[in-house]
Amino acid sequence: MKTILQKALIPFVLILFFSCKEDNKNEEKKIVIKSSVSENLNISILVDLSDRISLKKNPNPTMEFYQRDLGYIKSVSEAFAKHLKSKRIRQIDDKMQLFFNPEPENPEINSIANELKIKVDKNNASKNLLNSISGNYALKTAKLYDSAIKDDNYIGSDIWNFFDNKAQDQCIDKGYRNILVILTDGYMFYEGTQIKNGTLSNYLTPQLIKQNGLNTNEWQKKFKSENFGFIRIDNDLSNLEVLILGINPAKNNPYEEKVIKAYWNKWLTEMNIKHFQVKNTDLPSNMDKIINDFILEKE
Structure with missing residues (x-):
């Protein structure tokens, strides 16, 4: 009788065992999600205010480049606000800021940039603050x-x-997930600091790409x-993630886009930046998911 009873109980014990095991799995998933949500974000936006945004020099009939920038920034600020709303109040300790380099001489621009440095803890x-972040940033x-x-x-x-000189000090804080979003056409040029060391340079222009002979199918x-x-650059930026938006290669070289991305990919890798993406210019509606996924769904 005892043996029959034991045999009868075995299925129930197995069901209970696997049920508990499944509950543990689900609990582990919940813990992982909570851990991801509670991380603190430190988002920096570096804006390239060169003549790429000039309406005279670089007009774009589909959508002006400055309007694209504004759309990208709106998506970043919305992702930031969404992240804040997913956290408990006591967990909130997040930052977002905007930079230029060099700083424009126009005091009005610098004043607005200072207003765009926000810290929420x-x-x-408050509900009003979280709901107003994206609108204020856009305005x-x-x-x-x-x-x-x-x-x-x-x-x-x-x-x-x-x-x-600045990324390590201004964009990286301990205890934060540090993200730098760069709005640029992919080229680099500043009149005051042009350095060349053999085949390496601290600038990149369409003329330099052509001069270096990187405009043929043998470019790679x-x-x-x-x-x-x-x-x-001998800086370890392994605690920084970088999202580059707005790559806009010159049209007279079919390999220009690949060359620009090769420069960036090599350089970011050398600085030990493990999580980065380099994206072409596109309409903000097409970039919104890319921006959200990068900020809210880290791989």
Whole structure:
């Protein structure tokens, strides 16, 4: 009788065992999700205010490049707000800021940029603040671009120098997931700091690509064998993730896009940046998912 009873109980014990095991799996998934949500974001946006946004020099009938930038920034700020709303109030300790390099001489632009440095924590987090972040960011960045275009004094963008001297101090904080979003056409040029070291340089222009002979179907072989690229920066930026938006290659070289991305990919890898993406210019509606996935769904 005892043996029969034991045999009868076996199926129930197995069901209970596997049920508990499945519950544990589900609980582990919940823990992982909570851990991801509770991370603190430190998002920096580096804007290239060169003549790429000029309505005179680079008009675009589909959508002006400055309008694309505004759409990208809106998506970044919406992703930031979405992240904040997914956290408990006591967990919130997140930051978002906007940079130029060099700083424009126009004091109005710099004043607006200072207003775009925001920190949200448990002491100031409120429903009204979280709901207003994206709208405020959109309004202020629109004023910023409007002022830059009216000023019509495009001094270039020294992105190389920003990585060399500022990225580590201004974009990386302990205890945060540090993300740098760069809005640029992929070229680098600043009148004040042009450095060349053999086949390496701290700038990149369509003229330089042509001069280096990287405008034929042999470009990749030449790029590797002759060690072309940006001058290496001896900074370990392994705690930084980088999303580059707006790559806009010149149309007279069918290999221009691949060359630009080769420069960036090599350079970011040399700085130990493990998570990065380099994306072409596109309509903001097409870029929204890419931006959201990068910020909210880290691989």
